[in-house]
Amino acid sequence: MSNTFEIRAFNHKNNCFKVQAYGNIKRAKEVFADKIDMMKKSHAALIASNLPTTALAKSVQLVAYNDARTWLEEIESFEI
Secondary structure, X not given: OOXXXXXXXXXXXXXXXXXXXXXOHHHHHHHHHHHHHHXXXXXXXXXXXXXXXXXXXXXXXXXXXXXXOOOEEEEEEEEO
C-alpha cells in the first residue's frame, strides 16, 4: 500500500477550495513551501495596496493518507 500526499488550501471562512495530490513526500513538501511563500507575498501585496485579502488562501495543510483511506495524518500546516 502506498501513501498519497495532499496540499489543501482554505479560505477565510475555513472552507477547503483547492486540493492537489502528490505521489511522494519530497515533491509535496517542495510545493507546500512554495505555496507558503506565495501566500505571504500575495497577502503583503494586497495589504500594501489597501485591498481585501479574502479572495486568497488563509491557510494551507499538508496531509498524508494511505490508498485504503484508513488513516489521515496532518504533516504540516500554515495560517497567515
